[in-house]
Amino acid sequence: MRGRPAFYESYSQELALFNTRPKQVGVGVLVVIAVLMPFVLQDALLRTLAIAFVFAIGALGLNIVTGLAGQVSLGHAFFLGVGAYTAAAISGDPEGRTIGFGIQEMWVWLPAAGIVAAICGVIVAPLATRLRGLYLAIVTLGLVFIGEHVFREWSDLTGGAGVGRTAAEPVLFGFNFSESSASFSRDQQLYLLMFVLMLVFALAARNIARSRVGRAFSAIRDRDMAAEMMSIDLPRTKTLAFAISSFYAGCAGALLYTISGFFDPASFNLLLSVQFIAMVLIGGAGTVGGVIAGALFISLLPTLTRELPAYVPMISSQVTQTPNVFQVEQILYGLLIVVFLLFEPRGLFGIWVRLRTYWKSWPFSY
Amino acid sequence: MKIRKVGVLLTALALTAAGCRGGDEGGGGGEGSIDAPGVTSEACPDAVNEDNGCIFLGTISDLTAGPFAPLGVPITEAQEAFWQRVNEDGGIGGYDINVTEYVRDNLYNPETHAQVYAEIEPEVLALAQSLGSPTTLAILEQMKGSDVIAAPASWTSLWGFEDNILESGSSYCVEAMNAVDYMVENEQIESVLAVGFPGDYGGDGAAGAEAAAEANGIEFTSVETAPGQEAQAGAVSSIVQQDPDLVIIGTGPTETAVIVGQAAAQGYQGQFVGLSPTWNPALLESPAAGALEQLFIHSGPWGSYGTDTPGHEAMREALGDVEANDGYTSGWAWSYPMKAALEEWLDGDYSKDRAGLLEAVQSLESVDFEGMLPEEAGNRSAENDIFRQSLLSEVDPAADAGLTTIQDFFTGPSAEAYEFTGPCFEG
């Protein structure tokens, strides 16, 4: 067996959590590095990374419905919103301006947010399971617009457009992660919390992928008719995919705004949905590691583009002039996504595969 | 090749990582008596006064793709000119003020706002501008946590209740009250319709209009509308059907042009009053220009670009040859309280850190706006310090930014009597 890691002798081997040893070691090393980061990086960057981890949770959810089951959904922002408002309402101040029940514990509001979002997913599913491809994408986009309208109008819950409300507090067994403690700053705590949660969700996603249901999802993606022939119940399985994906989105929504502590209904728009799709595609659809990398890439891209123009001479920082650094920032954000996908349409995972093949077959380039 | 690149990348990452997270945050110079982030004893980059220390103020504004970029850009520009002038006059208490080093674009998105705030917060003493209400609310708790103060760039009535926000001029809510009072006094007004975006701006104005209508015993209705020229059909048909005597508008400039132009074209002959952000001189070239000249009055927290006060004069001189726009006026006017606060803090007996600056802000009894606003507009120490004066202008193609004052600062009886217990839009 030595030297032939891709040679499987049994299904259980192929379906293992980490099917190769290097993968196991690699993930271990990455986790150790990530845990050390809070002691090295500055708060602002930690905060961005914490947000990126939450985005990764949401992207992992979208990956289940889009990457595994092959149903492209642009409605992710809506489910994020449902989760965010559920969590905010459960943990909110009962005396406050907006609906609140005052249950601050995260182990209550986090699963609740996921479940409510999942229920919404199930409600939408009957329409969604009838459609495929771009039709499905645009119908789910409709969900975002209708959801935005509801969020704007239901001001008792959401605070209303242009006003917003406070988000849930990340309190676990009495410990509030969003208040700096004696030994850690707020951003260090949030970083670690979000990282651990992301690991949990990633592990769950990986396990779903290798379970019976997960393989049914992939079968539908590859050829839904063939899947049906193998007695996979299409509507039921697709509904399940939507429910799981929405659960992830709901949890991500609940967590995302605990970091800034505040959000308004305008947040749950088309752009947010598109960001999630971009994370999945840029990372590499269908892969857990790739999607997490994609989430990190998209979340860190604005930070990167804010730094880049400083190295380009001749660009004015006067805001009234065109072009100025802020415009260049935005243009770079757009163009980097374009150039990246042109260069490697299979995303970060595609780059990784290329690198791996290069190593494996070294010194032969093919 | 690729592997080498990855290696280089990893090394670079490790190096930058190790270089970050120092024990002491921020650029505190340390050697002077001032121990606050964003204050150094070294001169500013490109300093006017080489011998002065430097105070860095951050700016978070809508500069490119957001809906309020047409306001954010001139506000930011005017503030740069404002502080440049302060520096040319010798700075404040031995310090030059730099507002150009930490300027960030928020895209009018609360999450982006919070993110860039976290980036610049350790580097600046305070914020010279924080544009928008939901955006600023997203950082308010953290500002309070570290005693950061900010000049806002929005006129929502909420800021009157926040110590960390140095608002200038009256809120949309007060503006709307005064507009209703003025029109009731001067015209035959028996019904008011408020048309606007929901929330912190249009909703705030509508709440003020409602309060004033109630105080005057006249009929009140309201219609919410959404951004976009094609989205105004509902608002226009409401105006035409209900035919109110007065319409208070709280939208963007193009929406205002569409609403006024189309309502007039459909035969509406009543009076429009638009809150401060409804006006842009470019509307004079729009198809609605005729209707605007006839039917539109603009309510503002301070005089338009061409107004004759020393403050306006100084602003026009400092900006030089720019296209007149009241974004500039606003940016300039919003900077005076920050200047007064810094002077008070550096001259007075306050602890030389952010908490001291906040304390200095709270003790301000007046601010010298060089005539742009009455001095008491800067009163932040009294129990009930909500400023209740606004002014009205009419459309005048000959004037600098298309507006000429018809009623100087005044407080209507409704605003006078109104008891502010919280932001108006929360109703």
Next chain:
Amino acid sequence: MTDLLEALLRGLGTGSVYALLALAFVIIYKATRVISFAQPAMMLTGAVATSYIAPAIGFVLFTGLSFFISVALAALATAALALVVERLAIRPMVGKEVFVVAIITIGIDIAIRVVANGFIGLGARPIGFPWGLDRVELLGLQVQIRHLVMMGTVAVVVALLFLFFQKTRYGLAMRAAAFDQEAAMTQGVSVGGVFAMSWAMAGALAAIAGSLLATGAGVDRQLWLVALAALPAIILGGLDSLEGAVVGGLAVGVVEALVGTYQREYAPWLGDNVALVSPYVLMLLVLLAKPYGIFGTPEVRRV
């Protein structure tokens, strides 16, 4: 009654612009199987170009001529931009996953819109439309001239488009490529050329639509949002149907206008601004009955 008819006419006016935008989406979709999210940027670019060209054209033979000429020139300019974009960013992606291409078009949209915004400047740019918000009386109804101009322009453009597709070699080539790319290729149709032509046409259509929309109050930064209203229209009509795009666009315009006029009266509990989401509700309702839109081709799959 007059209220209803006037609302209908208003709806048909904006609806015909939606129809143009929807046609642009459908033309690109038929040729490349991709929905181009760069259309909002193309629309904004077209409107901005018109606002720069219109004042530069001095002569006036009859009212409105210079406006129409500048719109046509802006359409050409936008088509040229679309050609460049297609060649640089879309052509290399032939055969790649459609959603990856869609994300690329979003990146392009972001970049182009920032540049267009830079040209708009601080206010709204006037577009040189001679009639402004004027109205005429037509059979006892008050109609805005701009809505009539919209309908007229769109009728002409649509007629030209159908002639093009039915009567010219290039139109035939485009239809052939849309039907079966490989078969068309074997018959000597340059599929790359078809891609380029579809992008150029879509760019020109979006430019015309943008210029027409800006006749109300000038070009401002929020104009691009309107292009998104065409998305429910294309699904309504069926993604691959040109007739569907026209019908869908008109339907969306009419429903929006009717809901905007009557919803406050009859269903105030829905909240304000329902008109803006009504096209999506309509889309969902239609899809419940017809999963491929009204005119769309149902997907036939073999085992």
